[in-house]
Amino acid sequence: MGNCYNVFMNQEQIKKELQILIQDINFHNYRYHVMDSPVISDFEFDQKLKRLHEIEKAFPELITPDSPSQRAGAGASEKFEKVKHPAPILSLANAFTRDDILDWYERLVKIDQRVKKADFVIEPKIDGLTVILHYSNQIFSQGATRGDGEYGEDISNNLKTVRSIPLRIPVENINIEIPASLIIRGEVFIKIKDFEKLNNQLQENGERTYQNPRNTAAGSLRQLDPLLTASRPLTILAYSIIDSGNVQMLTQWDSLQYLRKLGFPVTNMARHCQTLEQVFSAFEDMNQMRNQIPFEVDGMVIKINDLSLANDLGIVGKDPRGAIAWKFPAREVSTLLKDIIINVGRTGVLTPTGILEPVEVGGVIVKQATLHNFDFIEDKDIRIGDRVLIKRAGDVIPYVIGPITEIRSGQEKIFIKPQLCPVCLQPVQHIPGEVAWFCVNSTCPAQIIRNIEHFVSRSAMNIEGLGIKIVEQLVKNNLIMDVADLYTLTKEKLLKLDGFASKKAENLVQAITESKKQSLPKLIYALGIRDVGEVAALELAKNFVDLDALSVATDKDLQNIEGIGPNISLAILSWFATPKNHQLISKLRIGGVWPIQNEVGPKETQALEGETFVITGTLRSFTREEAKNFIRNHGGKIVDSVSKKTKYLVVGEEAGSKLEKARELGVKIINEEELRRLALQ
Numbered sequence: 193m194g195n196c197y198n199v200f201m202n203q204e205q206i207k208k209e210l211q212i213l214i215q216d217i218n219f220h221n222y223r224y225h226v227m228d229s230p231v232i233s234d235f236e237f238d239q240k241l242k243r244l245h246e247i248e249k250a251f252p253e254l255i256t257p258d259s260p261s262q263r264a265g266a267g268a269s270e271k272f273e274k275v276k277h278p279a280p281i282l283s284l285a286n287a288f289t290r291d292d293i294l295d296w297y298e299r300l301v302k303i304d305q306r307v308k309k310a311d312f313v314i315e316p317k318i319d320g321l322t323v324i325l326h327y328s329n330q331i332f333s334q335g336a337t338r339g340d341g342e343y344g345e346d347i348s349n350n351l352k353t354v355r356s357i358p359l360r361i362p363v364e365n366i367n368i369e370i371p372a373s374l375i376i377r378g379e380v381f382i383k384i385k386d387f388e389k390l391n392n393q394l395q396e397n398g399e400r401t402y403q404n405p406r407n408t409a410a411g412s413l414r415q416l417d418p419l420l421t422a423s424r425p426l427t428i429l430a431y432s433i434i435d436s437g438n439v440q441m442l443t444q445w446d447s448l449q450y451l452r453k454l455g456f457p458v459t460n461m462a463r464h465c466q467t468l469e470q471v472f473s474a475f476e477d478m479n480q481m482r483n484q485i486p487f488e489v490d491g492m493v494i495k496i497n498d499l500s501l502a503n504d505l506g507i508v509g510k511d512p513r514g515a516i517a518w519k520f521p522a523r524e525v526s527t528l529l530k531d532i533i534i535n536v537g538r539t540g541v542l543t544p545t546g547i548l549e550p551v552e553v554g555g556v557i558v559k560q561a562t563l564h565n566f567d568f569i570e571d572k573d574i575r576i577g578d579r580v581l582i583k584r585a586g587d588v589i590p591y592v593i594g595p596i597t598e599i600r601s602g603q604e605k606i607f608i609k610p611q612l613c614p615v616c617l618q619p620v621q622h623i624p625g626e627v628a629w630f631c632v633n634s635t636c637p638a639q640i641i642r643n644i645e646h647f648v649s650r651s652a653m654n655i656e657g658l659g660i661k662i663v664e665q666l667v668k669n670n671l672i673m674d675v676a677d678l679y680t681l682t683k684e685k686l687l688k689l690d691g692f693a694s695k696k697a698e699n700l701v702q703a704i705t706e707s708k709k710q711s712l713p714k715l716i717y718a719l720g721i722r723d724v725g726e727v728a729a730l731e732l733a734k735n736f737v738d739l740d741a742l743s744v745a746t747d748k749d750l751q752n753i754e755g756i757g758p759n760i761s762l763a764i765l766s767w768f769a770t771p772k773n774h775q776l777i778s779k780l781r782i783g784g785v786w787p788i789q790n791e792v793g794p795k796e797t798q799a800l801e802g803e804t805f806v807i808t809g810t811l812r813s814f815t816r817e818e819a820k821n822f823i824r825n826h827g828g829k830i831v832d833s834v835s836k837k838t839k840y841l842v843v844g845e846e847a848g849s850k851l852e853k854a855r856e857l858g859v860k861i862i863n864e865e866e867l868r869r870l871a872l873q
Contacts, residue, residue, distance in 0.1 A: 203254075206247060210254055213244045217260040236591065238286050238519065245285075256833050261509035272345035272414075275336040277324060278375055278435055282341060284493065285511040287518045290472060293494070296516050297468055300496075303505060303513070311497045312465045313444040314474050315431055317517050319488035320381030321410040323351060324434065327374040330361040337413070341510055350413050353422035354380060362455035371437030376451065378430040382409045383486050386425035405488050430456040443497045461485070464497070479520055491519040526596060527551035529580045532563065532607050534614045538642030539722050540631040542610065542620060544569060546580070546592050553590060558582065561590040565627040566609045573597070575604035613638075621766050623759055630722060632766045635674045635776065641667055643720050647675040651726060652718035653707040657700050665689050675718070676776055678704055679783030712738065712787040715780075722763040730824075731755050732764075737789040739777050743768040799871050800828030804837055808851055809844030811864050819864070826871040834859055842867050 217240050241260065248255050255261065287293050300307040324344060326334040335351035336344035351357055361370060382390070382405040390408070412424040430451045433441055441447045445464050452458040461478070465471045475492050482489065495515040496502040502514030528549035535543045544563040551558055561582045563569055574580065578595040613620055613631035615638040622629045631639070644663045648655040655678070666672045671685055681704060686697035710718075716739075717729035724732070731753050736742040742764075750761040767773055780786065805823050807816060807830070814822065819842065820830045834841060834853040841854040841861050854861055862870070 203251065206251055207254055210244070210247050210251075213240060213247070214256070214259055216240060217244060238288075242286065259509075261511075272347060274339070274343045275324075275334065275346045276343055277336070277339075277341070280341050280507075280510070281322070281324060281338045281344070281377065281434075282507060282510050282512050284515055284517040285508070286491075287516050293468070293471070293516070293518060300505060300513060304501065306498075306501055307496070307505075310501060312468070312471050313448070313462060313495045313497050314465060314471060314478075315448075315462045315493045315495070316459055316478065316485065316489045317491040317493050317519075318379040318381055318429060318459075319406045319490050320379040321406070321413055323347070323378055323380050323413070323428070325351070325357065325376050325378060325430075327361055327376075329372055330370060332357065332359045345414070347413050349418045350415065350421040351380075353418050354426045354428055356427045356457050358455055368450075368453055369439050370454065371439045373435065373437050375434040375436075376430050376456065377432040377434055378428045378456075380409055380413060380426055380428045381405060381487050382412075382425055383427065384488065385486060386427075390425060428457060429459050431459065431462075441499060443499055444495050444502075445497055447499070475518055482520060489520070491517050493517050524581055524583050524593065525551050525553050526579055526581050527558075529574065529576060529578045529592070529595075532569070532576055534610060536613060536615050536631055536636060536638035538639055538646060539720065540613075540633070540636065540639055542566075542613070542629045542631065544607075546574075546582075548580075548582070551582070553582065558590045561592045563592050566629060567627045569607055570609075575600075575606055577601075577604035618770070618772075623762055626759070630766075632722075632770050633772050635772045640674060644672070644675055644678070646720050647718045648678070648707075649718075652714055653710050654714070655700075655707045656703045657696075658703065662689075662700075665691075674776055674779070676779030676783055676785070679708070679780070679785060708784050710787065712789060715739070715785065715787055716742070719767070721767045723760045724764065728755055728760060733789060738786065739780075743774070743777065798827040800826040803828045803839045805830055805840050805842055805867075806832070806834050806838050806850060806854070806859075807842045807844070809847035811842070811844040814864060819867075822867070822871065840867075840870075 217237070220237050220240070244259070244261060248259065248261055285296075287296060297307070300310075322338040324336045324338065325332065326336075332352065333348075334346065335348045335357075336346050338344050352359060361374070384405060387405040387408060408424065409426055412421050412426060415421050431448065432444075433447045433451070436450075439450075441450060445462075448458050448462055463470075463474045465474055471494055478489075478492050493515060494517075496505070502512065505513040507513060529546050530549060531547040533545050533547060535545055537543065544566060546561045546563050548559055548561055561580075563574065568574075572592075572594040574592065574595050578597075579599055580595050581593040582590050583593055609629065610620060612618065613633065613636055616631065616633050616636040618631060618633040618636065620629050621632050633639075641660070641663055644667070645660050647653055648658045648663070658678075666681075666689075669689060671681065671689075672678055681701060683694070683697040683701055686692045686700060687694070712733040713726070713730040716732050717724065717726050732742060735749075735753050736745060745764070745768075747758075747761050747765060750756050750764055751758065756764075800823060805828050807819055811819055823830055831838065834850050834857065836857055838854070838857070838859045841850060841859050843851055843861055843863055851861070853859075
C-alpha cells in the first residue's frame with residue numbers, strides 16, 4: 193500500500209479505514225492503559241498508530257476529536273478520583289529505523305534552524321506506568337496516573353507504598369534551591385528479577401501468576417487496597433520536571449542531574465550526545481545490552497536537550513516535536529504450533545489463539561500467541577503442527593508471524609473455520625468484506641459477564657454499585673443467566689452472596705429498579721448489538737416506538753436511517769433473528785424494562801429543526817452532554833467535525849482547531865447564550 197496511502201483509494205474508502213483504525217486503537221488504548229490487559233503486541237499497536245498518522249497527514253480534514261492522535265493515552269478509571277494535570281502530559285511519536293530518526297531531525301530543522309546546533313539526551317524507554325508526583329514544601333502531596341494526558345487517577349495512597357518514592361525530598365546538599373511546589377514525571381515498574389521472584393512465590397502458593405512486569409506494575413498501582421500495592425516489588429525512575437516554580441531548568445540533562453541531587457531515583461543509562469551520530473551509536477550500544485538491563489525496556493527516548501528550544505518546537509496532536517521514541521527491533525523465535533483454540537469476546541468476536549510448545553522469548557516463557565483472525569490463518573496457510581515464527585514485539589503479547597513451510601513433514605492439519613460458536617454451539621456469522629466472525633447469541637456463556645458489565649455501565653442502564661466483581665458472583669452462583677435476570681434479583685437472593693449485608697443488598701435492588709426508568713436509546717445501546725453505539729441507538733429510538741417495532745424492521749427500514757449502513761443493519765437484523773435474543777426481550781418486558789419512543793425526551797420546540805451544530809471548548813452553563821441534549825430537544829442535529837454543512841459552531845472556553853476551521857469555512861460562530869436565544873425563537 194506504500195508509505196502513505198494508495199492513490200487509487202477514494203476518500204470514502206480512506207475515511208472508512210480511518211474510522212475503523214480509530215475504533216481499534218481506542219479499544220486497544222483502553223485495554224492497555226485502563227484494563228492493564230492488552231490483547232495485541234506493542235509492535236502491532238505501533239503499526240496501527242503509524243498508519244493512522246500517515247492517513248491524517250495526507251488527509252488533515254479527516255482528523256476528528258476522537259482520534260488517538262489527539263490524545264495521549266486512555267481515560268481515567270472510575271475507581272479513583274480524577275485529577276487535572278497542571279500541564280498536558282504528552283505521549284511520544286515512535287520511530288523504528290535510523291531513517292525515521294533522520295526524517296524526524298530534518299523536519300525539526302525546517303521548523304527551527306537552531307536544531308542544527310542542538311545536542312541531545314537519550315534515556316531508556318521503560319515499559320511501566322507513567323505517574324505524576326506532586327511535592328509541596330518538600331512533602332509528597334499527591335500522585336496520579338497519566339490517564340488521557342489532561343486528567344489522571346489519584347493513586348496517592350498506593351504510590352506512598354512504593355519505597356523508592358520519597359515522601360519527603362531527601363536532599364542533603366543545603367546549597368540546592370528547592371521550589372515550594374515541585375511536580376515531576378516518572379515511570380513505575382517492576383524489575384525482571386523481582387517479577388520472576390514474585391511469580392515463583394505465587395506459583396508455590398497455588399495462586400495465579402502474572403504475564404509480564406508492565407501489566408503487574410500497572411495493576412498493582414490501581415488496587416483499591418494499598419496493602420496489596422505494598423506487597424508488590426514496585427520501583428520508580430524519575431525523568432522529567434513538569435513544574436519547578438521559580439527554579440528554572442535550561443536543559444533536560446540539567447533536569448536529570450537536579451532530580452538526582454534532590455534524592456530522586458534517576459536512570460544511570462541516560463547519555464548526553466552532542467551530535468546525531470552519537471545518538472545512533474548510543475542506540476546500538478543500548479540495543480546490544482538490552483538483555484542485561486534489569487527492567488523491561490522497549491526502546492530509547494531521544495530528547496532535544498535545550499528545553500526552551502524543545503518547547504518552541506511545539507506539538508503535533510499530543511506528541512511533542514522535540515522528543516521521539518526509537519523502538520528496539522521486535523524479537524523473534526520459532527516453536528511448534530500444537531493447537532488452535534477459539535476465544536469468544538464480549539461482542540461475540542471469535543479470536544483464534546495458537547497453543548505453542550513453550551519457548552523463551554526475551555526472558556519470558558511463551559505458551560500462547562495470537563493468530564489475529566481466520567483470514568490471517570488462511571492467507572499465511574498456518575497449519576496445526578507447523579513450526580511457526582513468533583514475535584514478542586514491545587515485550588508484551590506474542591503473536592504468530594507465519595509458518596516455516598520448508599520443514600513440513602506432511603502430518604500438519606489444515607485449520608477449519610468454526611461454523612458454530614465453540615461455547616454455546618450457536619451458528620456464527622461473518623460479514624462479507626470484514627475479517628471478524630461473530631457469535632450473535634447474547635446469552636452465550638462466554639459473553640454473558642462482559643455483556644452484563646456493558647448493560648449496567650453508566651452510558652447504558654447506569655446501575656450504580658453493580659461492578660464486574662459482583663456480576664461475576666451473580667453468574668457464578670447461577671442467580672443470573674442474562675441481563676434480564678437482573679430484574680428478578682431480590683434482597684434475599686443477594687444476601688446469600690459473600691460480602692452482602694442488608695443495606696448493600698437493598699441499595700443494589702433499588703438501583704436495579706431505578707434503571708427501569710432509562711430511555712429507549714439507553715436500552716438499545718445496553719443490549720450490546722455489534723456496532724450500535726450511543727449515536728446509532730439514539731437514531732434507532734427516533735424511528736421505532738419500542739423494541740418490538742425495531743425487531744421487525746427490514747434492511748430497507750434500517751438503511752433509510754441516517755448513520756445506519758449495511759454492516760450495522762446486518763448486525764441489527766442478525767441480533768433480532770436469534771431466538772434466544774427474542775426470549776431476552778420478552779423477559780425484559782416481563783421485568784418491567786420497556787421504554788417507549790416518547791420517553792426519549794420529546795422535543796421542547798422545533799426552533800433548531802434542520803440545523804447542524806458542532807460544539808468546541810468548555811461551556812460554562814452546560815456540560816458537553818447537556819448541550820447536546822439541549823440542541824436535540826429543540827430539533828437540532830449534533831455532529832463531531834466542522835464542514836461546509838455545519839450551520840453553527842457553539843464555542844466555549846479554550847476552543848480548539850474547530851474554531852479556526854469554522855472561520856475558514858464561514859460557519860456561524862455562537863456562544864452558549866446565543867444558542868439559548870436561538871432555541872427560544
